[in-house]
Amino acid sequence: MPKARARPRRHRPVTAEQSAAPGALALPPIHVDGQAKVVIDSAQLSSVPRAKLGRSSADTQRRISRFHTLIKEYSKLAARRPQLSDDGDIAALEAQVGAVEQEMAQMGGLDWYQKASLLGQSKQRGGDTSRWLVPQLRELGLDRRAQPLRLLDVGALSCLNYAKERSWIHATPIDLHAQEPGIVQQDFLDIAPGGAGDPATAHLFAAPFDVVCLSLVVNFVGDPVRRGDMLRQAARLLAPGGHAFLVLPRPCVDNSRYLDDDRLRAIMLHLGLEQVAAHHTAKLAHYLYRLSASAGAASGPRFKKKLLHSAPGRNNFSIVV
Ligand SMILES: C[S@@+](CC[C@H](N)C(=O)[O-])C[C@H]1O[C@@H](n2cnc3c(N)ncnc32)[C@H](O)[C@@H]1O
Incomplete structure (x- = not known):
């Protein structure tokens, strides 16, 4: 690394x-x-x-x-x-x-x-979100593949999240502002499929990924269109049949005027990402998606900001794709 x-x-x-x-x-x-x-x-x-x-x-x-x-x-x-x-x-x-x-x-x-x-x-969340993802990947039999999984951990605060699974997961942790030497300083949206771009890191992104993790990253982005761009980019960087892991704070899907579980599922499907598992804790919503054969078909603005829930007290979190 x-x-x-x-x-x-x-x-x-x-x-x-x-x-x-x-x-x-x-x-x-x-x-x-x-x-x-x-x-x-x-x-x-x-x-x-x-x-x-x-x-x-x-x-x-x-x-x-x-x-x-x-x-x-x-x-x-x-x-x-x-x-x-x-x-x-x-x-x-x-x-x-x-x-x-x-x-x-x-x-x-x-x-x-x-x-x-x-x-x-x-402390507060009882551990990093990879704790839910790893058993899911095992359940799908991905720990028994001939080749280790190539996993891209976007917005990684630690390079140790997948260290215990290194025999079957090869993780590439990236962040806009790397906190540790093992984390690559890289804007996710700037990664070109196939690894074009910065020659110093191109080899890391030359092959598609089996798993792309967006844990508490999409909600970090302030602009709904750029949130959509992140999801689209996850689909672009995945190998056929690869998996995207998305984690959002619960209020983003439970208490927004513009997003809920159904809408999120539809947005992801539009990007070719079919939901295969979901798990909500008190604070976080975890989702796992598989890239389907129809991936790549999505183009143009399809999911604009649309009022879904008008009750008072809701937040304005939205994703535009
Ligand atoms: C809440 S923090 C980290 C979350 C961590 N993955 C977790 O599950 O706790 C969000 C991180 O995403 C990073 N980030 C936001 N946009 C990014 C982008 N386009 N490329 C890479 N990292 C990004 C930020 O720099 C920040 O460190």
Whole structure:
């Protein structure tokens, strides 16, 4: 596994989600292109001061929720930027962006968020979500295949999640901001099927994957279209018959105006991903999908944001595909 941190950092465009981790230092002005990408020097991500994780686990959880809200606000502002031409409007928007960035920086940026999430992984949720996935894969007989499974762990906070299964699972952990040397610093959406792209990591992505894990990653993304892009990308990177593992916080499917289990199942089917198992704990919804033969047929906007549940008190989580 290449040591991502040892590689020289390049000045490259990163996503709005990634830029949601500014350091306390002065940030460069945002330049938003058509895909709402924000240019920021990624070296700043590692210069974020490390804030305390929280006074208690409840406090940490409250701050993680606040961080999610800030990511969503940031994405909305970034998406509005290309529509503005008036200098006054642009200045007002940049002031709002600055305020969001400042609050994130005060919380400790992406570095704090990842550490707090890792704490949640070990304590609050009773372990990482691979604990549900691994028995599912065994049940499907995938531990008895001649070749080890190629598994892509997207948004990996630890490179040890699948270490105990290394005899039959070869995991490639990636993250926008790698927390450990064993995690490859890579934007999932930038991976080209077949491994084209960055020569330093192309070999890791040259062959399709048997399993793509999106555990608590899709909800991390603030923009519903980009959430859909992540699901589409999972289907693109899978081998025929491969499996996608998706984990969302329960409120995303239980308490949203725009998404529920049925709608999610239909969205995934549209992408060629057929649900084969699901499991809900008190906090998390786990889903396993198999890439079906009809994969690749999906194109164009099919599942727009559509009101499904209008009762008060619901959230606005949605996925557009
Ligand atoms: C909640 S955290 C990690 C969740 C972890 N997989 C788990 O199950 O606890 C979400 C992670 O997703 C990463 N992430 C978000 N978008 C990504 C992308 N496009 N490519 C790679 N990583 C991404 C973030 O950097 C963050 O570390």
